[in-house]
Amino acid sequence: MKKANHESKTNRGGVEKSHVLGLFKNVQMQGAQKTEPRGVYGYTLSGAVCSATQQMSVFQQFHSNPLIIPVFIMNSGCPHRCIFCNQKITAGNFPLKITKEFFDSEVQSYLAWNKDKSRKVEIAFYGGSFTGVDPAYQEELLSWAYSFIQKRLVDSIRISTRPDYITENNLPVLKKYGVTTVEIGAQSFIDEVLQFAQRGHDAAATVEAMIILKDHGFQTGLHLMAGLPKDTKEGFIHSLDKTIELKPDTVRIHPVIVFNGTALAEELRKGEYKPMELSDAVELCKLAWEKLSAAGIRIIRIGVQLTPEMEKDGAVLAGPIHPALGSLVLSSIFYDRTIKLLDKVPPDTNELRFSLSERDMSNFRGLNNMNISAIKKLYPRTNLIVESNIGQRRGVISVATESGKSFTLSIPGIN
Numbered sequence: 001m002k003k004a005n006h007e008s009k010t011n012r013g014g015v016e017k018s019h020v021l022g023l024f025k026n027v028q029m030q031g032a033q034k035t036e037p038r039g040v041y042g043y044t045l046s047g048a049v050c051s052a053t054q055q056m057s058v059f060q061q062f063h064s065n066p067l068i069i070p071v072f073i074m075n076s077g078c079p080h081r082c083i084f085c086n087q088k089i090t091a092g093n094f095p096l097k098i099t100k101e102f103f104d105s106e107v108q109s110y111l112a113w114n115k116d117k118s119r120k121v122e123i124a125f126y127g128g129s130f131t132g133v134d135p136a137y138q139e140e141l142l143s144w145a146y147s148f149i150q151k152r153l154v155d156s157i158r159i160s161t162r163p164d165y166i167t168e169n170n171l172p173v174l175k176k177y178g179v180t181t182v183e184i185g186a187q188s189f190i191d192e193v194l195q196f197a198q199r200g201h202d203a204a205a206t207v208e209a210m211i212i213l214k215d216h217g218f219q220t221g222l223h224l225m226a227g228l229p230k231d232t233k234e235g236f237i238h239s240l241d242k243t244i245e246l247k248p249d250t251v252r253i254h255p256v257i258v259f260n261g262t263a264l265a266e267e268l269r270k271g272e273y274k275p276m277e278l279s280d281a282v283e284l285c286k287l288a289w290e291k292l293s294a295a296g297i298r299i300i301r302i303g304v305q306l307t308p309e310m311e312k313d314g315a316v317l318a319g320p321i322h323p324a325l326g327s328l329v330l331s332s333i334f335y336d337r338t339i340k341l342l343d344k345v346p347p348d349t350n351e352l353r354f355s356l357s358e359r360d361m362s363n364f365r366g367l368n369n370m371n372i373s374a375i376k377k378l379y380p381r382t383n384l385i386v387e388s389n390i391g392q393r394r395g396v397i398s399v400a401t402e403s404g405k406s407f408t409l410s411i412p413g414i415n
């Protein structure tokens with residue numbers, strides 16, 4: 001079944017690399033509905049309020065990922081503070097110490113809110129170094145999560161931690177309580193970058209951690225940052241290449257944002273740190289998508305999860321923060337691929353009929369239809385028709401002309 005949208009003709013114009021820019025200022029930040037659980041907070045691309053979960057679905061829909069119930073442990077287990085880290089701003093309003101009452105109500109609110117009961121559900125301990133947490137507290141947290149698995153309300157548990165806190169000794173407790181996935185904050189594979197970021201570990205620690213985790217049958221995730229002090233585009237590519245060698249199941253990419261109360265904020269004030277422009281962050285994230293997808297590695301997040309704390313005056317000092325950075329990256333990838341597809345189509349074509357999966361439609365169109373506008377500038381006298389095709393595979397763009405010629409390409413990593 002197809003739904004078609006006819007696009008009107010327009011004057012020719014140049015397609016700018018930076019056509020993604022300038023949209024952020026049109027996006028109004030609004031708080032989430034009170035009925036939604038903590039952490040369910042975000043923004044639509046058009047400015048209306050939506051949930052962070054909907055926002056995350058930009059990625060999750062590509063991979064049918066589980067519903068993740070995040071529980072932030074607020075730097076518990078961290079031996080010191082990395083220069084970019086301020087969990088009070090990035091985690092949202094979580095208590096410093098989680099009680100059982102708080103934990104249960106947090107999980108229950110997500111379970112009540114979740115409408116898709118067929119979807120797998122995971123409890124995730126984020127925002128600290130889980131395997132560095134005091135063993136008694138660690139076991140408490142895991143046992144509370146495990147009780148939801150026993151009641152068949154939750155399917156699995158994931159944790160995130162530092163690479164140097166993965167040893168043979170701290171894995172049995174994770175296994176005992178059904179932890180299936182361990183995400184590692186690698187951030188970079190360049191020792192100088194890690195040292196300046198005050199990470200307290202080197203790149204070799206990440207390699208070692210991944211070997212241990214894989215040996216013990218855990219699913220693995222790596223976190224990478226783009227735009228760290230002393231890093232470069234080449235350095236980031238090196239980190240991507242090392243990531244590909246390690247073959248994690250998933251990767252999260254976080255372009256660096258400067259938050260108040262961090263050592264990086266001081267670097268910024270002294271003029272020692274220059275944050276990335278949004279356009280550069282989009283380009284690096286696109287590069288990451290291209291390389292990692294080609295290697296069969298799933299990217300499950302691009303950019304920070306927005307929190308109400310980020311809206312407060314002076315909380316975010318600088319950096320490529322955007323309410324829908326992942327969508328910017330994906331719509332830019334869709335645009336590039338569409339232009340490649342149109343290489344074979346002459347500019348005097350009377351009609352272009354695009355066909356895509358319904359679920360790719362928003363990324364194909366781009367924020368505020370910017371991709372469609374850019375295509376119209378290239379084909380000013382052409383009738384553009386965009387059809388959503390329920391039977392079409394994700395990531396496949398097809399285009400047909402009035403003469404019956406048709407062209408198709410597939411974007412890796414979207415399925």
Ligand code: SF4
Nearest residue numbers: 078081082085127128
């Ligand atoms: S290890 Fe992670 S949670 Fe802990 S201070 Fe560093 S970035 Fe923050």
